[in-house]
Amino acid sequence: MSDLTAFREKARAWVEANSPEFLRGKASDPKAWAAGGRKASFTYPESRDWLLAAADRGFSVPTWPEQYGGAGLSRDEALVLQEEIARLALPMPLTGFGYSMIGPTLLDHGTEGQRAEHLPKIARGEIRWCQGYSEPNAGSDLASLATSAVRDGDFYVINGQKVWTSGADEADWIFMLVRTDPDVKKQRGITFILVDMESPGVEVRPIRLISGASPFCETFFHNVRAPVHQVIGDVNSGWTVAKALLGHERTSIGGMGRGGARTSLPDLARDYVSVDEEGRIDDPALRERIIQCEMDAMSYGLTVKRHGDGLEAGHKPGPESSMFKYYGTELNMRREELMLSIRGPQALGWEGEGFEPAELNQTRTWLRSRANSIEGGTSEIQLNIIAKRVLGLPD
Amino acid sequence: MAALVLTAPQDMLARTAAELISKHGGVDRQRQLRDAGDELAYSPEVWAEMADLGWLGIPFAEDYGGLGMGMAETVLITEAMGRGLAPEPFVSAVVFAGGLIADAGAAEQRTAWLPQLIDGEKRLAPALLEAGSRYGLDRVETRAQPNGAGWSLSGEKVQVVGGVGADGFLIAARTEGGDDGLTLFLVPAAADGLEVVAQKRVDSRNSAIVRLNDVQVGAGSVVGDVCGGLEPLGRAVDRATVAVCGEMLGVMTEAFERTIEYLKSRSQFGVLIGTFQALKHRAAKMFIEIELSRSTVMAAARALDEGSDDAQLQVSNAKARCSDALILVTNEALQMHGGIGMTDEHDIGLFMKRARALEFAFGDAAFHRQRFAALRGF
Numbered sequence: 001m002s003d004l005t006a007f008r009e010k011a012r013a014w015v016e017a018n019s020p021e022f023l024r025g026k027a028s029d030p031k032a033w034a035a036g037g038r039k040a041s042f043t044y045p046e047s048r049d050w051l052l053a054a055a056d057r058g059f060s061v062p063t064w065p066e067q068y069g070g071a072g073l074s075r076d077e078a079l080v081l082q083e084e085i086a087r088l089a090l091p092m093p094l095t096g097f098g099y100s101m102i103g104p105t106l107l108d109h110g111t112e113g114q115r116a117e118h119l120p121k122i123a124r125g126e127i128r129w130c131q132g133y134s135e136p137n138a139g140s141d142l143a144s145l146a147t148s149a150v151r152d153g154d155f156y157v158i159n160g161q162k163v164w165t166s167g168a169d170e171a172d173w174i175f176m177l178v179r180t181d182p183d184v185k186k187q188r189g190i191t192f193i194l195v196d197m198e199s200p201g202v203e204v205r206p207i208r209l210i211s212g213a214s215p216f217c218e219t220f221f222h223n224v225r226a227p228v229h230q231v232i233g234d235v236n237s238g239w240t241v242a243k244a245l246l247g248h249e250r251t252s253i254g255g256m257g258r259g260g261a262r263t264s265l266p267d268l269a270r271d272y273v274s275v276d277e278e279g280r281i282d283d284p285a286l287r288e289r290i291i292q293c294e295m296d297a298m299s300y301g302l303t304v305k306r307h308g309d310g311l312e313a314g315h316k317p318g319p320e321s322s323m324f325k326y327y328g329t330e331l332n333m334r335r336e337e338l339m340l341s342i343r344g345p346q347a348l349g350w351e352g353e354g355f356e357p358a359e360l361n362q363t364r365t366w367l368r369s370r371a372n373s374i375e376g377g378t379s380e381i382q383l384n385i386i387a388k389r390v391l392g393l394p395d
Numbered sequence: 396m397a398a399l400v401l402t403a404p405q406d407m408l409a410r411t412a413a414e415l416i417s418k419h420g421g422v423d424r425q426r427q428l429r430d431a432g433d434e435l436a437y438s439p440e441v442w443a444e445m446a447d448l449g450w451l452g453i454p455f456a457e458d459y460g461g462l463g464m465g466m467a468e469t470v471l472i473t474e475a476m477g478r479g480l481a482p483e484p485f486v487s488a489v490v491f492a493g494g495l496i497a498d499a500g501a502a503e504q505r506t507a508w509l510p511q512l513i514d515g516e517k518r519l520a521p522a523l524l525e526a527g528s529r530y531g532l533d534r535v536e537t538r539a540q541p542n543g544a545g546w547s548l549s550g551e552k553v554q555v556v557g558g559v560g561a562d563g564f565l566i567a568a569r570t571e572g573g574d575d576g577l578t579l580f581l582v583p584a585a586a587d588g589l590e591v592v593a594q595k596r597v598d599s600r601n602s603a604i605v606r607l608n609d610v611q612v613g614a615g616s617v618v619g620d621v622c623g624g625l626e627p628l629g630r631a632v633d634r635a636t637v638a639v640c641g642e643m644l645g646v647m648t649e650a651f652e653r654t655i656e657y658l659k660s661r662s663q664f665g666v667l668i669g670t671f672q673a674l675k676h677r678a679a680k681m682f683i684e685i686e687l688s689r690s691t692v693m694a695a696a697r698a699l700d701e702g703s704d705d706a707q708l709q710v711s712n713a714k715a716r717c718s719d720a721l722i723l724v725t726n727e728a729l730q731m732h733g734g735i736g737m738t739d740e741h742d743i744g745l746f747m748k749r750a751r752a753l754e755f756a757f758g759d760a761a762f763h764r765q766r767f768a769a770l771r772g773f
Contacts, residue, residue: 266773281773291768298708299716302690306399313400323683386682387675391655394667 007077011084018053019090020046027089028263035096036125038172047091051125054093061099061123064107068115069123075308097166098122098129102175102194105245109192109233118173118194130197131249132162132176132219133242140381142177143186143239147221149178149193151228156180156193158201158224164375168204168217171197175245181236192238192245194230201225211367212350247317249376250325265290265335269342286341293338296331303327319389326382329372336369397701399693401471408468412475415444422649422742425480429599434559436601437482446515451489454634455497459509465700466634470641470692477645480749482600484520484557486642488512491635492519492565495579499619499627504581508563519581520561521631522552522605530758532567532577532628537607539568539578545613548580551606558603559593566607567624576622586610598752633710636757637699640692643717643753647685647724650746654678654728661733674731681727684720691716708770715763718754725750 023046026032031043034051042048054060057071062078064070073081085092103122106115121127138145147160158178165174174195181189195202201224206214233241269281269290281287307320339362340347347362349355373379387393401409419441420427428436445451453469455461462468469490476485493512496504496519511517528534537550548568555564563583570578582589588610594602619627655678658669668674695713698706725747729736736743758766 266771269773275773279772280768287768287773288764290773291764294771295712295715295764295767296687298712299687299691302399302694303687305396306690306693309398309400313398315400320686323686326679327683327687380676383676383679384672386679391675391678391682393655393658393669393675393678395670 004076004080008080008084011077011081012087014057014059015081015084015088015090018050018057019085019088020049022046023050023090025089027086027091029091032091033095034091034093034125035128035167035170036094036098036122037128037170038126039170040125040128050090051093055124058123060094060125061103061119064103064119064123068107068119075312079308094123094125096128097131097171097175098127101131101245101248102129104248105175105232105241108244109241113229114194114232127172128167128170130165130168130171130174130217130219132165132174132195134164135161136163140378142242142377143190145177145179145190147176147178148182149180149191149226151180152225154228155225156191156228156231158193158195158221158226160221162219162221163207163216165204165217165219166215168197168219169206169214173197174202174219175232177238177242180238184236187239189236190238190242191235192232192241193226194232195221195224195226199224199226209367210370211364213364213368215368246377247321250321250382263339265293265338265342268339272342272344272346289338289341293331293335297335300327300331319385322377322382322385322389325376326379326386330379333369333372336366340366396694396703397467397697399690399697405468405471409471409475411448412450412472413478415441415448416475416479416481419479419481421479422745425482425599425745426742428482434593434601436559436599437484441481442483443515445483445485446513449513450485451493451515452513454490454494455509455513459497459505460513461509466637466696467693467700469634469638470644470696473638473641474645474648477642477749478649480646480745484518484601486635486638487520487557488518488561490638491521491631494634495521495565495618495627495631496581498630499579500581501615501618503615504618508581517562518557518560519563519565520555520557520603521565521635522555522558523567523632524552524554525550526553530762532632533625535567535569535577537566537568538571539580540571542611545611545616546578546580548582548607548610548612551604553604554594554596555591555603555605557601558591558605559601561591561603564589564605565618566605567628570622577624577628578621579618579624579628580612580616581618582607582610582612582616586612596752598749600752632757633707634699636710636714637692637695639753639756640688640695640713640717643721643750644685644688644692646746646749646753647688647717647721650728650743650750651681651685651724653743653746654724654731657732668731677727677731681720681724684716684723688713688717688720708767711758711763711767711770714758715760715767718760718763721750722754 023032032047034047051060058066058069059071059081061070062073062081066072099122103119106118133142135145135147147162149156149158162176174197176193176195177190178193179189180191201222203220205218207216207218208214273286274282276282311317343359343362346359349360349363351360449462450472452461453464457463473486496508512519525536540547548566561584563581566580566582567577568580570576588608590606592604594604596602658674659667661668691713695709698709728743729747732743735741
């Protein structure tokens with residue numbers, strides 16, 4: 001028996017013994033997801049049980065070293081664990097920017113003290129993080145950001161405004177980019193710093209979106225003081241750290257293009273469209289779109305696997321994250337559009353009677369998905385990065 | 396599924412293959428062979444060197460003198476051949492015909508043919524297509540009538556790849572009597588009533604019409620079971636399809652890299668045309684399509700080698716993906732080269748011509764999308 005097969009048996013037994021019955025089948029119910037934090041409110045108390053059970057075993061952040069609250073799993077083992085969790089259609093025990101973004105960044109660029117202080121709290125879901133990158137005048141051109149940080153003794157004093165700070169109203173800490181030198185080339189005067197959201201001078205205002213939800217905020221900083229030891233990497237080298245983190249973000253957003261425990265398009269079409277005598281979806285044009293989407297998802301999943309296998313075999317990671325961000329998000333958006341087409345008029349519900357809960361949810365997830373090709377660097381920016389950094393095309 | 400990375404020996408094999416193809420002139424050789432107009436359309440000395448290196452025996456058991464490797468290695472050879480537009484009939488003779496004998500042939504057939512095929516002394520060509528068959532393996536009009544202890548074959552096969560100069564042909568025929576099923580025959584080229592006529596295709600490869608006029612063959616020429624030809628034929632076609640996908644990967648990668656070099660060297664309006672965002676974004680999208688194609692080819696090759704349940708699904712996924720990507724890349728390559736790409740003197744057109752033949756080999760993208768859906772049951 002291979003090591004991986006043995007691990008799968010162990011993982012399966014652990015998931016079956018430790019996952020709450022109630023959460024099984026709720027993988028795609030956002031109310032079941034746990035992002036943790038001091039202000040965490042669990043719609044289902046089982047989500048908290050599941051998070052804590054996973055954290056006790058290191059499975060909330062399975063690939064992190066054990067000393068920081070992880071289980072030290074290899075990438076392949078983590079994938080197996082993920083598959084075993086998906087097999088029961090359970091939500092992942094922990095979601096959020098702590099796990100997917102600042103954690104991996106601290107592992108790469110943090111000091112031992114910074115890792116020891118922050119990583120275990122992320123692993124146990126005690127602290128929730130948000131991201132302060134974009135500003136009203138720094139979107140795709142992120143490096144032109146203007147929020148300033150001026151040194152004052154052992155502190156930086158921060159002034160300015162961030163926008164699209166996901167979950168800022170529920171987060172405990174923010175990792176952010178600030179301008180520490182306004183007189184050099186724009187990328188060279190940026191610093192990456194961590195700030196406690198309870199610091200005096202931080203103000204958060206939620207933004208209402210086309211989906212009706214308010215997952216994003218504007219965040220204002222008025223003379224906010226942050227200790228200098230909260231700088232990650234070197235002062236004025238924040239752009240390098242930021243790009244590494246964007247790589248994690250792109251991989252994470254791009255990950256949504258992969259299969260996993262989600263609605264099957266053919267099954268959905270069988271329900272809404274019906275099938276002909278030979279079992280084929282009875283709308284040839286729609287069926288063609290479903291076939292293409294399924295094949296694209298399969299090819300994309302294989303490419304993610306190939307990339308991961310390469311890393312495991314010691315290949316150096318490159319700018320491929322832009323490819324995953326571009327293709328994964330475009331694929332996910334195409335899938336959302338396709339699910340609207342399959343449901344037809346029943347996909348138009350906003351709230352109230354006449355629509356199934358899944359249909360009402362569909363409307364919102366479709367609207368939400370339109371941001372996929374904008375957030376974390378637009379699709380056009382990703383294509384620019386591939387052209388420049390992979391293909392070496394001239395500026 | 397096994398890891399989608401090359402092992403050290405596979406990496407070495409890929410590099411050796413690339414060196415052999417470029418040592419013999421790369422794309423220039425294809426141009427010279429085309430201009431010479433010889434019906435054989437490939438280089439016997441390159442074929443002999445491939446035999447010396449053991450490549451003609453890559454998929455066959457060591458008992459017969461083969462290397463005992465799989466599709467994962469085979470696609471590395473075809474990719475290198477695709478990059479250099481090498482016209483040797485490797486897929487038809489080795490992967491398809493040899494593979495079919497190894498898979499379904501009787502012990503005597505394997506012993507009689509495989510060592511000679513592996514040494515390069517003899518070469519077989521599979522005769523699959525008929526004028527009306529398109530991609531349906533069972534759309535066969537050629538007939539086999541029982542005749543004493545043997546059979547009498549009549550019909551016409553077209554676009555038999557590697558048909559010129561082949562020592563024998565694998566022929567699928569509809570069998571009279573029984574359930575009218577398909578039977579596979581191994582027919583020597585020298586058989587009475589068998590006529591080979593060279594065809595000229597857009598890709599200038601070795602291609603022939605094979606006419607069978609009451610060709611008499613013995614009972615021992617049947618490959619596999621009487622009326623049981625469709626299944627082994629399907630397996631051989633799946634292997635050949637993945638080998639073709641490897642070649643497609645080579646053709647698209649080379650055409651793409653040449654195009655990127657062109658974007659970095661051609662100036663208009665006083666700047667390099669590679670600075671134009673209208674071209675950059677299209678180049679980046681092509682890059683992604685090629686990356687996806689590579690993953691599907693590696694996965695399909697490994698799925699066949701491992702005998703996975705989803706092997707056919709992977710094969711069709713790879714062929715559909717590679718077909719679409721190859722046509723995108725070669726069409727865009729020509730467009731981005733502009734007027735010079737339309738000239739015969741420039742090589743980029745050779746890639747586009749070969750691309751079309753590869754697209755239609757063993758089913759185009761639309762065919763494989765339908766097969767994918769049928770296998771998935773929707």
